[in-house]
Amino acid sequence: MNALAILAFTLALAATSRADVNYDLGKKQAKRDVSQSDAQQGVTPTQPQTPAAPPTDPALLTTLQNIANLRADLDVLAQAADAQAGADQRASLMTHLSAAATDKKAAIASIRKLAGHLVSAVSGKKILTDQNSLLARDLHALFNGAHLSAAQQQTLLDGVKKILADAGASAADTDNIIGDLKQIAAETQ
Numbered sequence: 001m002n003a004l005a006i007l008a009f010t011l012a013l014a015a016t017s018r019a020d021v022n023y024d025l026g027k028k029q030a031k032r033d034v035s036q037s038d039a040q041q042g043v044t045p046t047q048p049q050t051p052a053a054p055p056t057d058p059a060l061l062t063t064l065q066n067i068a069n070l071r072a073d074l075d076v077l078a079q080a081a082d083a084q085a086g087a088d089q090r091a092s093l094m095t096h097l098s099a100a101a102t103d104k105k106a107a108i109a110s111i112r113k114l115a116g117h118l119v120s121a122v123s124g125k126k127i128l129t130d131q132n133s134l135l136a137r138d139l140h141a142l143f144n145g146a147h148l149s150a151a152q153q154q155t156l157l158d159g160v161k162k163i164l165a166d167a168g169a170s171a172a173d174t175d176n177i178i179g180d181l182k183q184i185a186a187e188t189q
Helices: 002-041 058-079 083-100 108-122 126-142 150-167 171-187
Strands: none
Touching (some): 058 108, 058 126, 083 108, 083 126, 108 150, 126 150, 150 171
């Protein structure tokens, strides 16, 4: 009796799976027929609706734009022949450095000092161009010192120092920039 029940169950399962296969084949054939019919009538197939992109955070857009602006300033400085030629970029650099802080702003004198040291250190350092996006990101982050722990701040400062040293900036220029950034990070706490 058990063997008969198992045989009946197996046959029912086989019939069900065969019906599923036939059903799937029928659906695919129907889709092909509709597509072929539409093609003969000149109807273009409709594309499935894609969901709209989620709204972008305005604060994020502002941050990304500021980093892009800082990078552009650093690119111009790196391509300048020397600090004298890079001095024309100082006003733009100061504007973008000032805009980097989102909550508490650094003193204008501190920003002016940093901009001068950056112009001196970065001008003519074409090798720096590859690292400008990272340098711009670190500068932006340090201008928002309230959002950084002491360890994060030190990591960013070490990164800036390494980038400048690798680009051939003098030790004095690098130390001046690191000092300026520490001052600015403290002012924006």
